[in-house]
Amino acid sequence: MTMHRIARFTLVMLFGIAASALAQGQVLRVAAIAGPPTLDPHASTTRATADVGINIFESLVGYGEDFSPQPQIARSWDISDDGLTYTFYLYEGILFHNGKVLTATDVEASLERVFEMGVYRARFGDVSSMEVIDDHTIRLHLDQPSAPFLINLAEPSIAIMPVEAIEGRDLREADLIGTGPFEFVEWLPDRHVHLRRFDDYVPRDGEATGNTGRRSAMVDEVLIIPVPEESARAAGLETGEYHIADFLPYGAGRRLMQDPDVSILEVDQHMKPFIYINHHADRPTTNIDLRRAIQAALNHEEIMAVASEGYGTVDPSIGFRVWTSDAGSEYFDIRDQDAAREYLEAAGYDGRPLVLVTNTDFDVMYRSALMIERQLQQVGIEIDLQVFDWPGSRALRDTLQWDLFISGHLLQEDPSVIDFHFNPATSPFAMDDPVVTELLDRGRTETDFEERFAIYAELQETVYRNANWIKLFDQNIFQGVRNEVDGYLPWPYMRVFNVSIGN
Numbered sequence: 001m002t003m004h005r006i007a008r009f010t011l012v013m014l015f016g017i018a019a020s021a022l023a024q025g026q027v028l029r030v031a032a033i034a035g036p037p038t039l040d041p042h043a044s045t046t047r048a049t050a051d052v053g054i055n056i057f058e059s060l061v062g063y064g065e066d067f068s069p070q071p072q073i074a075r076s077w078d079i080s081d082d083g084l085t086y087t088f089y090l091y092e093g094i095l096f097h098n099g100k101v102l103t104a105t106d107v108e109a110s111l112e113r114v115f116e117m118g119v120y121r122a123r124f125g126d127v128s129s130m131e132v133i134d135d136h137t138i139r140l141h142l143d144q145p146s147a148p149f150l151i152n153l154a155e156p157s158i159a160i161m162p163v164e165a166i167e168g169r170d171l172r173e174a175d176l177i178g179t180g181p182f183e184f185v186e187w188l189p190d191r192h193v194h195l196r197r198f199d200d201y202v203p204r205d206g207e208a209t210g211n212t213g214r215r216s217a218m219v220d221e222v223l224i225i226p227v228p229e230e231s232a233r234a235a236g237l238e239t240g241e242y243h244i245a246d247f248l249p250y251g252a253g254r255r256l257m258q259d260p261d262v263s264i265l266e267v268d269q270h271m272k273p274f275i276y277i278n279h280h281a282d283r284p285t286t287n288i289d290l291r292r293a294i295q296a297a298l299n300h301e302e303i304m305a306v307a308s309e310g311y312g313t314v315d316p317s318i319g320f321r322v323w324t325s326d327a328g329s330e331y332f333d334i335r336d337q338d339a340a341r342e343y344l345e346a347a348g349y350d351g352r353p354l355v356l357v358t359n360t361d362f363d364v365m366y367r368s369a370l371m372i373e374r375q376l377q378q379v380g381i382e383i384d385l386q387v388f389d390w391p392g393s394r395a396l397r398d399t400l401q402w403d404l405f406i407s408g409h410l411l412q413e414d415p416s417v418i419d420f421h422f423n424p425a426t427s428p429f430a431m432d433d434p435v436v437t438e439l440l441d442r443g444r445t446e447t448d449f450e451e452r453f454a455i456y457a458e459l460q461e462t463v464y465r466n467a468n469w470i471k472l473f474d475q476n477i478f479q480g481v482r483n484e485v486d487g488y489l490p491w492p493y494m495r496v497f498n499v500s501i502g503n
Contacts, residue, residue, distance in 0.1 A: 026219040026501045028485075030494060031233040031242040035226035039187055041159035042110075042118040043171035047410060050156045051494035052193050052224055054211050056097075057159030057178035060088055060107060061150050063210035065491070066321060067413045069150035070212040071204070073102065073160055073179065083145035083447055090136040095200050096162045097183040104138040109163040111140075117171055123152040147447045148414040155413070156211070156493065181217040181497045195222040195496070208498055210491070218487065218500035237262060237480045243501065244488060245480040250309040253478035263481050266311065267490045269320055270477040273307065273368050275470040276397075276405040276421075276429035284352060285403045291467035293343035294404070297379045298372065300333040304473040307367040311476040318460050318471060319415045327457035328464030332471075340379040353384040354403040361390035364475050365406040372404070397428055405429065408475075411492040415456045416444055421469065422459075429469070436462055 036048040041057055043049075062072030074088040094102040108130055115124050126142045126149070133139055142149065152158070165175035176184040181201045185194040197217035206213040225242070227233045234252035237245040238259060248256070248264070256262045277294065278285050285291055300314045316332035317324040354376070358369035366387065373383045388396065397405055405428075412418065419440050424432040439459040446452045463469050481488050487499045 027221045027223060028219045028244070028496055028499060028501060029242050030222065030224045030496065031227040031236055031245040032224055032494065033226070033230075033233070033247045034228060035189055036187075036193070038172045039176050039184070039193070040172045040174045041157045042114055042166075042174065044157065045119050047493070048226075052195075053159060053178075054156045054180075054493045055182045055195060055222070055496050056176065056180045056184055057156065057161070058094075058180050059154055059156065059158045059160060060111075061154040062212035063154050063413070064212060065209045067151070067154075067210065067411075069154050070210060071206075072154075072212050073107065075205075077150075084142045085139060086142075086149070087133070087137065087139045090138070091204065092136055093202065094179050095202075096179055097177045097198055098162065098165075099200070100162050102160065102162070102179055103135040104132045105135075106162050107138050107160050108132050109166060110160045111158070113166050113169075114158055118157065119171075120152070120155060120157055123148070123155075145445050145447055147444060147452055148416040151414045181215050182222060185221075190226060192226075193224045195224070196220065211493065211495065215497040217497055219496075222496045224494070224496075234480070237482065240482060243482045243485050244494075246494065248478040248480050250311060250478060253480065256480060261483050263483060265479045265481065265490045267477050267479055268313075269474045270492075271364065271408045271410055271475040272318075273364055273406065273408040273472045273475060275372070275472065276407060277467065277469060278400060278403050278405070278429050279427075279432065279468070280400045280430040283400070283403055284349075284354065287347045288466060289343045289347035290349060293340045293347060293349070293379065293381065294376060295331065295464075295467040295470055296334045296336050296343060297340035297375050297381070298333070298470065298472075299335045299375060300473050302375070303368050303371045304475075306371045307364045308473070308475045308477075311478075313474045313476075315474065316460065316464065316471065317474075318418060318463075319456060320412045323412075323415045323453065323456060325453070325457040325460055328461035331461075331464035331467070337379050344380055349381070351380075351382055353382040355384045355386060355401070356404040356406070357386050357388070357393050357396055357402045358406040359388050359390045359393040362408065365408060368472055369406050372406075400430060415452070416440075418459075419444070422463070431468060433462075433466070433468065436468075 034048045036052055038044050041053040058072050060074045061069045064070045073090055075091045076089050078087045115121055126144055126146045127140055128143045129141045131139050162177055165177045181198055182195040183198045185196045187193050197220050203214045203216050208214045230249045233245040234248050236242040253264045257264050277291055304312050304314055314333055316329045356369055358365050360366050373385050376383055420426050422431050422436050439455055443452055443455045479490050484502045486502050
C-alpha cells in the first residue's frame with residue numbers, strides 16, 4: 001500500500017488550475033457539514049449559504065486567492081483622489097441564468113437591496129448615493145473614505161441579481177438567478193442543493209485566482225449534500241459516495257492518509273477560537289486583575305493539543321494573512337500559574353465560580369472549554385461550565401449572564417471585521433473602551449496599508465494588555481478529495497468551478 005503524504009495548502013498561495021476536459025454527464029458530489037438556512041445571498045452570513053452562492057452568483061468585485069479585491073462583474077474601477085467616489089466599468093455581454101444581459105441597472109437594484117435590508121448593510125453606511133452612468137458604468141458616492149469598501153463589495157453575499165428577481169422581494173424571497181458558472185436547479189433541505197452547468201457562461205480574462213479570473217464549470221452537475229455527522233462524511237469519501245468531504249475528523253483524516261484513492265488536505269487558519277470576557281458592570285470580570293489572572297493561567301499549546309489534536313498554530317494575531325501581527329505577544333500564552341495566583345490575590349477573588357459557556361456543535365470550542373476549565377481550576381479559579389448547542393449558547397450570550405464565552409472566527413477578509421466585537425454598539429461582551437473605539441474609527445477610514453497595519457497592531461496590543469479578549473490559537477482542519485477529482489483547491493469557500501472528475 002502506498003503511503004500518501006498530506007497535501008498542505010496555505011490559503012495565501014496562488015495555484016494554477018489543472019487543465020481538464022469537461023466530462024459529459026458527470027455529477028460532482030460534495031459532503032458539507034451543514035445545509036444552508038437560505039440560498040438568498042443577501043439574507044445570510046453563514047458559510048453554508050456562501051459555499052453554494054459563490055458558484056452561482058457573482059459580485060461587482062471578487063476575491064483573489066489572497067483576498068485582495070479583483071475584477072469580477074466590474075472589469076475595472078476608478079477611485080477619486082479624495083476617496084469618496086468609485087466608478088465601476090462593467091464587462092459587456094454578461095448573461096444571467098435566465099438569458100437576460102446584465103446592465104448597470106441590475107447592479108444598482110442589487111446594491112440598493114443590500115444597503116437597505118441585506119445582512120451586511122452596516123458595512124455600507126458610508127454610501128450616500130449611486131448613479132447609473134450608462135448600461136456598463138455605475139458610480140457610488142461615499143460620505144467619508146472607507147478602507148474596506150472594495151473588500152466589502154467582494155463579499156459573496158453582495159451578489160448581483162436581475163432586477164426582476166429581487167424587486168419588491170423580502171429577504172429569502174429572491175429568485176436564485178445569478179451570472180456564475182453554475183445555475184441553481186433545486187434545494188431540498190437536509191438532502192441536497194442541486195446545481196447545473198450554465199452553458200452560456202463566458203469565463204473572464206486572466207488566470208483563475210480566488211473566485212475571479214477564468215472560472216469554468218467542468219462537470220455537468222453538482223450536488224452539495226449536508227452530512228452533519230463527521231464520521232459519515234469520512235465513510236462516504238472512503239467508499240466513493242462523495243468526491244469531496246469538508247471538515248473531516250482528525251482521526252479519520254490520519255487513517256485516510258493511507259488510502260491510495262484519497263488525498264487529505266490540511267487547510268490552514270480555518271478558525272480562530274477565542275474567549276469573550278464579559279465587561280458588563282455586574283460581572284466580576286470587570287476587574288482587570290481577575291482578567292489578567294485568567295490570561296496568565298492559560299497554556300495555549302495544551303488547549304490546542306486537546307481542541308484540535310495539535311493541528312494549528314499558537315500565535316497572538318487577531319488578523320489573517322497579510323494582517324498577521326505579533327503585537328502584544330508578551331501578554332499572550334503566558335503560562336505562568338504563579339503570576340495568575342498573584343493577580344487573583346490582587347483582585348480579591350472570593351472563590352465565586354465563573355460561568356464559562358460553550359457549545360457542542362463546534363467540537364473545537366467544546367474541547368477548548370474543557371481545557372480552560374482545568375487550567376483555571378489549577379490556579380484556584382472555580383468554574384461553572386455550561387454547555388449548550390450553538391443556538392442555545394448564543395441565546396445565553398445575549399443575556400450577558402456569564403463571565404467567559406467560547407466563540408470563534410472563520411475568515412476575516414479585512415481587519416475591520418473585528419469592529420463587531422469591540423464596538424460598544426455591537427459588542428457581545430459589553431466592551432466599551434474609548435481608546436479601542438478610536439482605533440477602530442481610524443482603521444476604517446485610513447486607506448494607506450502601512451498606516452492601517454500599525455493601527456490594528458496597536459489595537460491588538462491594547463486588547464491583550466488590558467486582557468479584554470483572548471484568542472486561543474489558529475485551528476487547521478482536514479478536507480478530503482477522491483483522487484479522480486482534478487483541480488480542487490481548498491479555500492475558505494467551497495469552490496466547485498474549475499473542478500473535474502477524471503477516469
